[in-house]
Amino acid sequence: MRTIDWNDESNLIVMIDQTLLPEEYKVIECKTLASLCEAIMSLRVRGAPALGAAGGYGMALAARLSSAKDMDSLIKDMQVAAKTIKSTRPTAVNLAWGVDRVLHATDDAYDLKSIKSIALSEAKRIADEDVAKNRKLGEYGAELLEDGDVVLTHCNAGKMACVDWGTALGVIRSAVEDGKQIQVIACETRPLNQGSRITTWELMQDNIPVTLITDSMAGHLMRKGAINKVIVGADRITSDVVFNKIGTYTHSVLAKEHEIPFYVAAPLSTFDLEGWEDTVAIELRDDNELRFWNGKAIAPKDVRVYNPAFDATPMENITAVITEKGVYYPPFLLDELFI
Ligand code: MRU
Numbered sequence: 622m623r624t625i626d627w628n629d630e631s632n633l634i635v636m637i638d639q640t641l642l643p644e645e646y647k648v649i650e651c652k653t654l655a656s657l658c659e660a661i662m663s664l665r666v667r668g669a670p671a672l673g674a675a676g677g678y679g680m681a682l683a684a685r686l687s688s689a690k691d692m693d694s695l696i697k698d699m700q701v702a703a704k705t706i707k708s709t710r711p712t713a714v715n716l717a718w719g720v721d722r723v724l725h726a727t728d729d730a731y732d733l734k735s736i737k738s739i740a741l742s743e744a745k746r747i748a749d750e751d752v753a754k755n756r757k758l759g760e761y762g763a764e765l766l767e768d769g770d771v772v773l774t775h776c777n778a779g780k781m782a783c784v785d786w787g788t789a790l791g792v793i794r795s796a797v798e799d800g801k802q803i804q805v806i807a808c809e810t811r812p813l814n815q816g817s818r819i820t821t822w823e824l825m826q827d828n829i830p831v832t833l834i835t836d837s838m839a840g841h842l843m844r845k846g847a848i849n850k851v852i853v854g855a856d857r858i859t860s861d862v863v864f865n866k867i868g869t870y871t872h873s874v875l876a877k878e879h880e881i882p883f884y885v886a887a888p889l890s891t892f893d894l895e896g897w898e899d900t901v902a903i904e905l906r907d908d909n910e911l912r913f914w915n916g917k918a919i920a921p922k923d924v925r926v927y928n929p930a931f932d933a934t935p936m937e938n939i940t941a942v943i944t945e946k947g948v949y950y951p952p953f954l955l956d957e958l959f960i
Contacts, residue, residue: 622637623748623752623785624636624637624666624668624671624780624781624782624783624785625666625671625674625675625678625748625784626784627678627681627741627744627745627748628650631650633652633682634675634678634679634682635648635649635650635651636648636649636660636666637649638660638665639665639666639781639815639818639819640663640664640665642781642818642819651682653682653686654679654683654686654705657675657678657679657706658705658706658709660675661716662709662710667777667781667782667815668777668778668781668782669713669715669716669782669854669855669856669857670715670751670782670783670784670788670888671781671782671783671784672710672713672715672716672719673715673716673718673719673747673751674719674744674748674751675706675716676706676707676715676716676718676719676723677720677747677748678744678748679702679706679719679720680702680703680706680719680723680724680744681737681740681741681743681744683698683699683702683703683706683740684727684737685737685740685741687699689733690733691733692730692736695733695736695737696736699724699727699736699740700724703720703721706720707720711901711903711904712856712857712864712904712930712931713856713857713864714856714857714890714891714892714893714896715856715890715891719747722743722747723740723743723747726739726740726743727743748784751783751784751888751890752783752784752785752786754888754890754945755784755785755787755888756786756791756795758788758791758887758943758944758945759787759791759792759794759795760795761943761944761945761947762791762795762796762852762884762886762943762948763792763796763798763799763801765792765850765882765884765941765943766792766793766796766801766803767801767849768800768801769801769802770796770803770804770849770850771803771804771805771806771847771849771850772793772804772805772806772848772851772852773805773806773808773839773843773848773851773852773872774790774805774806774808774816774820774851774853775810775816775836775851775853775865775866775868776808776810776815776816776820776853776865776866776868777790777810777815777816777819777820777823778790778852778854778855779791779819779820779823779824780823781819781823782819787823788854788855788886788887788888788943789852789853789854789884789886790805790823791886792852792886792943793805793824793829793852794827794829797829804831805820805824805829805830805832806831806834806842806847806848807820807821807824807832807834808834808836808838808839808868808872809833809834809836810836810866810868811835811836811868812906812910812911812928813910815866816833817833821833836868836871839871839875840875843875843876843878843879843881844879848879848881849881849882850881851872851876851881851882851883851884852884852885852943853865853869853872853883853885853886854886854887855885855891856891857891857892857893857896857901858885858887858891858892858893858942859894859896859898859900859901860894860897860953861897861898861936862897862898862933862934862935862936863885863887863933863934863936863942864901864931864932864933864934865885865931865932865934866930866931867930867931867932868932869931869932869934870933870934871932873934873935873939874938876938877938882940882941883938883939883940884939884940884941884942884943885934885939885941885942885943886942886943886944887942887943887944888944889944889945892958901933903929903930903931903932904929904930904931905927905928905929905930906928906929906930908926908928911926911928912926936951936953937951939951939953944958946958
C-alpha cells in the first residue's frame, strides 16, 4: 500500500506506522485531526513529500468532520485546522504547502458539500501527483548513476518518506529498473534511525543491495574511495541552502573534500524560494530522544541535550538538484525552475 492514503470505505486517513518499522508492519487509521497531528509529531508519518500528502488529507478530514451548518463556519473550521496541522512540524515546507493547496482549492466551492468534496479530491490529487513526480524525478536522476556505483544516502528519502517510490531512493530504484547494479550505503541517521530502520528495510524489500553504517563512518569510506556518489532528499530548499535531516551538511563537506558528487533529489513542492536559511525554523525535538533508546537510558537522565532535527547545506556543496522537471546545476537560479 501507499505510505499514506485515504480509505474510501471508512472515509478516514490510513498510514503505515513508521515508528514500528522494521519490527512490525502496521497500518493505522487517523479518525480525528488530533490523531493525525500526533502521528505527524511522533513521526508515524514523516518525510517531506509524505507530510505534504498528510497536510492535504488532514484538511479533507477536517472538512469532513466539521459540523458547520454554513459555508463561512466550515471555512473558519478549516482555517483553524490548517493552523493546527502546520504547527506540528515547522521545517519541511511540504506540510504547509499541502494544507494551503487544499484550502485554496476550496475557494471556488459553492456550498458545504462541494467544499468537502473539493477538499478530498484535491488531497487525493496531491498524493497521486507525488507518485508521478517521484517517478519522473527518478528517471532524470537515474541518468546520473552509472552501473556499479556505490551511493551513500542519509535518513530515509524513499517510498516511506513520500506517497510512493521515493526521491533519493526513487532515483536509485529507477537506475536499478534501468538494469544498473547499484549498491547503497545507508547511514543509520541518529537519533531516530530512519536510515537503519526504514531505508535498509525498504531497499531489502526490493532486493537492492544495501550496507548499513553509522553516521560517523561516512568520512572513512569516502577517504578509502568506497563511495562514488551521495544522494539525499530535502525538507526545504531555499535560495541559499538545502534543509535536510541533521548530518546531511557533514556528508556534504566530506563529499566536497573527496570530490564525490553530492546530489539532492526533491520535487518542486519542497522549494521555498522566498525563504532563506535565517528565515526557517529548525525543529528542535525532545531531549529524551538522545537520553533513551527504547525506554533504556543511554545517557545520564539529566544531561543537557541539543537535538535539532535538521541542518542546512549551502548550495556550493551541492553538485546538482534533481527535480521532476530535470536536473539543475549551479549557479542555482531557482526561480527559473518554476517558469
Ligand atoms: O524527520 P523526518 O524523518 O521527517 O526527516 C526526513 C528527512 O530529513 C528526509 O531526508 C527528507 O524529508 C527527504 S524525504 C523524501
